[in-house]
Amino acid sequence: MKKKRFRIVCIVVFLVCTFLLIGVGTYNEIQVRQHGxxxxxxxxxxxxxxxxxxxxxxxxxxxxxxxxxxxxxxxxxxxxxxxxxxxxxxxxxxxxxxxxxxxx
Known part of the structure; x- marks a missing residue:
């Protein structure tokens, strides 16, 4: 049971980090396009x-x-x-x- 919970937590953390990185990259590109x-x-x-x-x-x-x-x-x-x-x-x-x- 603990192993399964650990895997789920790892997957959730990975997905959150991935979405944050994509969001920051997109935000930077939007800033450049708007203010450049x-x-x-x-x-x-x-x-x-x-x-x-x-x-x-x-x-x-x-x-x-x-x-x-x-x-x-x-x-x-x-x-x-x-x-x-x-x-x-x-x-x-x-x-x-x-x-x-x-x-x-």
Whole structure:
């Protein structure tokens, strides 16, 4: 009986922690989208590499003369070329790329 109760408590604690982590991540993304400044960036370099058996698609983009790096999905990577423009969000001195933002 004690072993069964222990398992149930562990599962409940795991689920609560998981939901808290997801909530904090979602809250941070909402804050960035609401309070950040939207800008248009120009793609200056593109890389595709395989670090541990899966492909990573990375782009370098320039916003207001500063170069930043970000990872994107394969779908967005295939749509972009060097010189194309993509929408980014600037918040607290950082620029962030969101998958929901498309290329221009």
């Amino acid at each position: 400044k939207s800008s248009i960036a120009e793609v200056v370099d593109m890389k595709e590499y395989t670090p541990r058996g899966f492909k990573v698609y990375e782009i370098k983009y320039k916003v207001d003369g500063e170069t930043h790096t970000g990872s994107v999905s394969k779908k967005i990577y295939k749509r972009l070329d060097i010189g194309s423009r993509i929408e980014v969000v600037e918040y607290k001195g950082k620029t962030m790329l969101f998958e929901s933002y498309g290329s221009k």
